[in-house]
Every structure is written in structure tokens, then in C-alpha cells.
Amino acid sequence: MQYWLMKSEPETFSIEDLQQAPKKITCWEGVRNYQARNFMAEGMAIGDQAFFYHSNCKIPGIVGIVKVVSESYPDHTQFDSESDYYDPKSTTAKPRWYMRDVKFVKRFKELVPLSALKANKSLADMQILQRGNRLSITPVSKKNWQRILEMVEKV
DNA sequence: GCCAACGTTGGC
DNA sequence: GCCAACGTTGGC
Numbered sequence: 555m556q557y558w559l560m561k562s563e564p565e566t567f568s569i570e571d572l573q574q575a576p577k578k579i580t581c582w583e584g585v586r587n588y589q590a591r592n593f594m595a596e597g598m599a600i601g602d603q604a605f606f607y608h609s610n611c612k613i614p615g616i617v618g619i620v621k622v623v624s625e626s627y628p629d630h631t632q633f634d635s636e637s638d639y640y641d642p643k644s645t646t647a648k649p650r651w652y653m654r655d656v657k658f659v660k661r662f663k664e665l666v667p668l669s670a671l672k673a674n675k676s677l678a679d680m681q682i683l684q685r686g687n688r689l690s691i692t693p694v695s696k697k698n699w700q701r702i703l704e705m706v707e708k709v
Numbered sequence: 710g711c712c713a714a715c716g717t718t719g720g721c
Numbered sequence: 722g723c724c725a726a727c728g729t730t731g732g733c
Contacts, residue, residue: 587728588728610719614719686727687719687727688717688718688719690718
């Protein structure tokens with residue numbers, strides 16, 4: 555089993571939105587970066603877990619955990635000219651972008667803020683902490699996963 | 710294939 | 722709102 559971190563802007567889709575979704579499942583739409591897509595399409599497997607990260611908001615940080623519950627399949631929003639995620643260069647015969655379904659696992663009582671992740675020197679190799687990192691989906695090592703869970707328990 | 714221009718991300 | 726960092730686009 556592998557671990558991941560998935561970013562979402564809470565204004566667009568927050569962990570509260572996921573909790574309120576039918577069956578607490580959502581399709582993870584809108585990934586439009588090849589590296590992130592490859593992580594999702596080829597790197598992930600059903601049963602993997604991911605940190606849900608709120609980005610571009612007042613206090614960015616990890617707010618909970620989700621689980622991968624589907625194989626990858628074409629992201630329908632790429633074909634929808636009304637959608638912000640529309641990609642005119644993509645065709646149903648040859649889709650560029652893929653999604654998976656993820657399910658709510660838990661929401662932390664208090665988020666683990668980015669500032670706390672940065673302050674924890676043992677997490678220095680986390681991809682999200684590297685300078686200029688913009689990937690919306692990144693792998694997390696088992697060690698770092700456990701270290702972060704320990705930070706949650708201390709809250 | 711190079712690279713300048715442009716758009717986006719996301720913390721602050 | 723600012724801006725650094727990065728990815729993509731498109732002319733050549």
C-alpha cells in the first residue's frame with residue numbers, strides 16, 4: 555500500500571464537501587498536470603490512502619485522510635466545454651486526463667498546518683515542502699505518513 | 710529543438 | 722494583491 559497527498563482548494567472542494575457527498579465518495583476531477591496524472595493513473599492502487607490537503611486558503615495544511623476506491627478512468631470534465639477543466643485537445647477516443655474515486659476516511663480534529671510540517675525537520679524530504687513545488691498529487695513515504703499521524707495525535 | 714512569452718499555482 | 726517558481730505554448 556502506498557501513501558499520497560492530494561491538494562484541493564477548499565473553496566472549490568473541501569473535506570467538508572467530501573463528508574457531505576453521497577456515500578462520502580467523490581471523483582477527483584480536474585488534475586491537469588501530466589506528472590500528477592501519472593501518479594494517479596499509474597502510481598495509485600485501490601486501497602491506497604492519501605492526506606487531504608487544503609491549499610490556497612487562510613491556513614493551508616492537512617485536514618484528513620481519504621482512501622482510493624476506484625481504478626482510474628477518463629475525467630469527464632475534459633470533454634465538457636462548459637467546465638473550467640475543459641480541454642479542447644482531448645477526445646473521448648484518446649483522453650488525456652484521468653480521475654479516480656476517493657472516499658472519506660477521517661477528518662482531523664485540528665488540521666496539521668503547513669507551518670508545522672515545515673517546522674518538523676524529519677519531514678524535510680517531503681515533496682510538498684520542496685521549493686517551488688506545485689504538484690497537486692505527490693507520494694508520501696510510509697515514514698513520513700506515520701510521522702504526520704503522530705503529529706495529529708499530539709494535537 | 711530552443712527559448713521567450715505567457716498562464717497558473719499557491720504561500721504569504 | 723504580490724510574486725517566485727514552474728509548466729505549457731508556439732514561433733522560428
